[in-house]
Amino acid sequence: MNGAALSTRLRSVRLQDFEVLHDIELQLQPARWTAIVGPNGAGKSTLLRALAGLIPADGEILLLGKPLHDWAPKQRARTLAWLGQNETGADDLTAHDVVMLGRLPHQAWLAAPSDADAQAVRDAMAQTQSWDWRQRRLSTLSGGERQRVLLARALAVQASVLMMDEPLAHLDPPHQADWIDIVRKLVARGQTVISVLHELNIALQANVLVVMAKGQVLHQGLASDAATHRALQQVFDHRLRIAQLDGQWLALPHTPASSGSMP
Amino acid sequence: MNHLRSSRGHVLPMLVLALISLATPLRAAGVQLHDDLGRITEWSSPPQRIITMLPSLTETVCELGACDKLVGVDRYSNYPEQVKTLPKLGGLDDSNIEAIVALRPDVVLAASSSRIGERLAGLGVKVVTLDTKSHEDVQRVLGKVGVLLGVADAQRVWRHIDAGVGAAAQSLPPEARGVLVYYEVDSAPYAAGESSFMGQTLKRLGARNIIPAAMGPFPKINPEFVVRANPQLIMIGQRHLAALYKRPGWEQIDALRKQHVCIFSPEESDVLTRPGPRMAQGAQIMASCLRTMSAAR
Amino acid sequence: MNQKPAVVLTLLLLASLALLALGVSVGSTGLDWSHDSSEMAHQILWQIRLPRSLGAWLAGALLGLSGAVAQGLFRNPLADPYLLGSSAGAGLGVALSMALIGTSVGANLWLQRLGLTGAAFAGTVGGVLLTLLLARGVEHTLRLLLAGVVVGVVLAAITSLLMLMQPDIMRTMQSFMLGATGFLSWSSVVIMSVALCLSLLVALGASRALDALSLGDATARSLGVRLSLVRVVLIAAFALATGTAVAQAGMIAFVGLVAPHLVRNYCSTTHGKLLLLSSCSGGVLLLGADILARGLLAPQELPVGIITAIIGGSYLLWLMHRATRRRQA
Numbered sequence: 035m036n037g038a039a040l041s042t043r044l045r046s047v048r049l050q051d052f053e054v055l056h057d058i059e060l061q062l063q064p065a066r067w068t069a070i071v072g073p074n075g076a077g078k079s080t081l082l083r084a085l086a087g088l089i090p091a092d093g094e095i096l097l098l099g100k101p102l103h104d105w106a107p108k109q110r111a112r113t114l115a116w117l118g119q120n121e122t123g124a125d126d127l128t129a130h131d132v133v134m135l136g137r138l139p140h141q142a143w144l145a146a147p148s149d150a151d152a153q154a155v156r157d158a159m160a161q162t163q164s165w166d167w168r169q170r171r172l173s174t175l176s177g178g179e180r181q182r183v184l185l186a187r188a189l190a191v192q193a194s195v196l197m198m199d200e201p202l203a204h205l206d207p208p209h210q211a212d213w214i215d216i217v218r219k220l221v222a223r224g225q226t227v228i229s230v231l232h233e234l235n236i237a238l239q240a241n242v243l244v245v246m247a248k249g250q251v252l253h254q255g256l257a258s259d260a261a262t263h264r265a266l267q268q269v270f271d272h273r274l275r276i277a278q279l280d281g282q283w284l285a286l287p288h289t290p291a292s293s294g295s296m297p
Numbered sequence: 298m299n300h301l302r303s304s305r306g307h308v309l310p311m312l313v314l315a316l317i318s319l320a321t322p323l324r325a326a327g328v329q330l331h332d333d334l335g336r337i338t339e340w341s342s343p344p345q346r347i348i349t350m351l352p353s354l355t356e357t358v359c360e361l362g363a364c365d366k367l368v369g370v371d372r373y374s375n376y377p378e379q380v381k382t383l384p385k386l387g388g389l390d391d392s393n394i395e396a397i398v399a400l401r402p403d404v405v406l407a408a409s410s411s412r413i414g415e416r417l418a419g420l421g422v423k424v425v426t427l428d429t430k431s432h433e434d435v436q437r438v439l440g441k442v443g444v445l446l447g448v449a450d451a452q453r454v455w456r457h458i459d460a461g462v463g464a465a466a467q468s469l470p471p472e473a474r475g476v477l478v479y480y481e482v483d484s485a486p487y488a489a490g491e492s493s494f495m496g497q498t499l500k501r502l503g504a505r506n507i508i509p510a511a512m513g514p515f516p517k518i519n520p521e522f523v524v525r526a527n528p529q530l531i532m533i534g535q536r537h538l539a540a541l542y543k544r545p546g547w548e549q550i551d552a553l554r555k556q557h558v559c560i561f562s563p564e565e566s567d568v569l570t571r572p573g574p575r576m577a578q579g580a581q582i583m584a585s586c587l588r589t590m591s592a593a594r
Numbered sequence: 595m596n597q598k599p600a601v602v603l604t605l606l607l608l609a610s611l612a613l614l615a616l617g618v619s620v621g622s623t624g625l626d627w628s629h630d631s632s633e634m635a636h637q638i639l640w641q642i643r644l645p646r647s648l649g650a651w652l653a654g655a656l657l658g659l660s661g662a663v664a665q666g667l668f669r670n671p672l673a674d675p676y677l678l679g680s681s682a683g684a685g686l687g688v689a690l691s692m693a694l695i696g697t698s699v700g701a702n703l704w705l706q707r708l709g710l711t712g713a714a715f716a717g718t719v720g721g722v723l724l725t726l727l728l729a730r731g732v733e734h735t736l737r738l739l740l741a742g743v744v745v746g747v748v749l750a751a752i753t754s755l756l757m758l759m760q761p762d763i764m765r766t767m768q769s770f771m772l773g774a775t776g777f778l779s780w781s782s783v784v785i786m787s788v789a790l791c792l793s794l795l796v797a798l799g800a801s802r803a804l805d806a807l808s809l810g811d812a813t814a815r816s817l818g819v820r821l822s823l824v825r826v827v828l829i830a831a832f833a834l835a836t837g838t839a840v841a842q843a844g845m846i847a848f849v850g851l852v853a854p855h856l857v858r859n860y861c862s863t864t865h866g867k868l869l870l871l872s873s874c875s876g877g878v879l880l881l882g883a884d885i886l887a888r889g890l891l892a893p894q895e896l897p898v899g900i901i902t903a904i905i906g907g908s909y910l911l912w913l914m915h916r917a918t919r920r921r922q923a
Binding site for chain 3: 388483
């Protein structure tokens with residue numbers, strides 16, 4: 035349509051005979067960080083997976099203006115990178131080998147890794163501070179270290195659109211801050227980041243919020259907009275309040291006792 | 298005085314009668330048998346309803362003239378003809394207990410590898426365990442079954458069988474003696490050694506077996522061993538012939554180069570492998586093979 | 595322990611050569627290094643012992659490859675070459691062909707041409723196809739595995755029925771189930787070499803996809819892997835390798851299961867090298883077991899499947915023991 039990185043008109047998305055999403059119309063702009071938020075069961079992960087083309091969806095999805103299914107698999111893989119929830123397996127591989135898997139879309143069939151591949155892996159692991167233990171097997175890493183390796187794997191693809199589903203699992207605050215940093219740098223370089231986050235305070239750092247509830251998109255708008263904040267409060271049954279601290283927006287749980295002194 | 302003499306006259310004959318009745322055990326009336334597991338079983342009169350759970354035992358009972366007393370046999374018994382119409386009661390491992398009990402047998406004859414002994418004993422059925430694996434077993438089992446059936450001279454039957462084997466041996470010309478034989482029981486390959494039943498028959502016919510007695514009755518051998526031993530004659534069941542000639546290295550064996558291979562039909566295999574009263578017939582089958590092959594040399 | 599793959603490969607190849615030398619020296623006379631130059635000894639060495647040793651290595655390599663493919667495809671360290679109904683199919687093929695011999699002239703002719711090996715191979719492929727049919731395609735791995743279990747159970751029951759009806763095939767079936775390397779000839783060697791090359795090439799071609807699969811279906815798809823195509827191709831390679839090995843050497847336990855674990859324990863590597871190394875270690879395992887089977891009780895032979903079960907089972911036990919100790923430490 036109009037230069038959107040991803041735009042979609044979904045009639046319905048079903049999972050095992052249960053309709054999880056219905057009547058969704060979205061346009062996600064390039065060079066932006068969009069966070070998809072909403073209560074549990076709103077369908078956030080399902081929406082992201084549908085947008086990535088990983089589950090069948092009834093409707094149309096356009097990636098960079100071209101329908102998703104018209105893309106050749108490898109082309110699409112170079113353009114759209116995915117980081118899923120709870121990725122298990124690959125325990126026997128070293129961290130370096132796992133990150134190198136992210137270069138698959140760029141490698142000719144059975145070709146050895148090129149210099150560009152090695153450089154991309156190095157960059158990705160440097161960004162996530164996992165380069166130092168690249169020779170350790172995944173099974174010997176802690177939850178947080180593992181997550182950083184998997185993130186590096188997604189970064190190594192160097193795709194123009196990066197989709198991440200709950201990427202902050204197991205990450206402690208310093209590494210969460212690192213992650214925000216990485217995303218901001220990617221966006222500054224012109225890449226598009228779309229993430230599903232249940233950590234609202236992190237999500238409020240994004241450029242755009244997509245607020246979902248019960249399988250539909252309630253609101254799409256800038257994260258700093260009041261309308262967006264109102265939508266957030268609405269989907270969470272007004273059990274939270276949005277407040278500002280040092281220029282950052284925060285979502286705080288709201289109980290009768292906590293109608294405190296913050297403006 | 299008259300009084301005393303008459304009573305003494307009665308006592309003596311009565312004493313003699315008593316002694317005679319004591320000395321004659323329950324022969325005409327009861328039967329007592331020690332089976333191969335050492336169990337002793339008794340019947341008040343010779344059993345009239347008999348079940349056999351092994352083909353060789355079936356054939357033994359029939360050979361002793363009690364075929365009409367059979368009320369049931371195992372599924373593999375197929376000789377003589379008349380047992381084919383009897384109810385089939387399963388094999389050694391999966392005997393049909395219910396059917397056996399329903400036939401109200403006076404005795405069940407089984408092998409020691411069968412598991413039905415205890416079960417049937419618990420149900421009040423009399424089980425006699427007899428093992429027939431060798432030539433000696435055939436004689437012994439004939440004797441015991443003879444006791445069971447109240448047959449007068451089971452040993453006469455044995456002598457007849459034994460003579461038959463001897464006759465088969467006698468019928469062989471000198472050049473048919475001393476032939477080196479390899480008897481293959483199964484294609485793994487399992488061979489029949491000297492100590493097996495077929496091996497004993499071969500020995501009585503004067504043939505030599507490539508498998509010595511020390512290796513047991515049915516060893517699984519390295520096929521290379523057969524090539525090395527280079528038998529002059531191979532005996533094999535029809536089912537297992539398939540790829541004999543294609544085995545690596547076997548084309549050098551004398552028996553295969555001269556095509557001295559005796560292939561037994563399933564019926565012949567039955568006779569050859571069952572340690573029972575048809576062993577004379579089995580010896581004749583083998584003798585005929587030896588004769589033909591030596592003539593063809 | 596983390597060796598480089600090249601080191602492990604070299605070790606395995608050296609071990610293979612050493613075992614091959616041992617293999618031609620062990621036979622019905624036990625271990626016998628002095629090879630006299632008589633015609634008979636020469637023939638025994640070239641026509642019997644050498645093809646048998648090579649054949650055992652090749653059969654082990656096929657099983658090792660098949661096991662590695664199965665473990666990668668289903669992401670399950672307990673997967674082995676006998677999944678997806680392959681073993682039950684092979685057993686039924688053999689039982690059927692033996693039961694039908696002698697029933698009619700036509701059957702006899704056909705069966706002579708096919709041979710027991712052809713029947714076993716056809717049975718393996720048939721079992722896998724039946725599983726694919728039952729699972730309605732390769733979309734869901736769980737469904738595939740379940741369908742394989744169902745097919746396995748049903749075909750095994752039919753085979754048992756056949757054995758009951760024709761009890762004289764029981765002993766042959768038993769020796770087939772326990773492995774039969776005794777009659778491996780030069781033609782077996784050729785057939786297995788071709789099959790090994792083919793399935794290795796195909797599996798290596800899909801090895802990158804297997805690596806991607808280890809991160810999960812979704813990620814693999816996002817990396818551009820055509821999942822269904824890859825699964826079909828890998829299952830075909832798997833069926834070819836298992837079918838050929840089983841047809842030539844019977845159903846040998848544990849080799850396909852243990853070979854990839856052996857490799858993974860000593861070096862962590864991507865699937866490309868893992869597949870090759872698993873083949874080599876499978877070959878070493880089976881050749882070693884075959885030598886033991888021939889040599890321990892010469893001239894009698896133990897079924898090679900019993901030896902592989904003992905070796906394989908003990909090795910797995912040792913691995914588990916080490917893993918629990920490491921966890922407790």
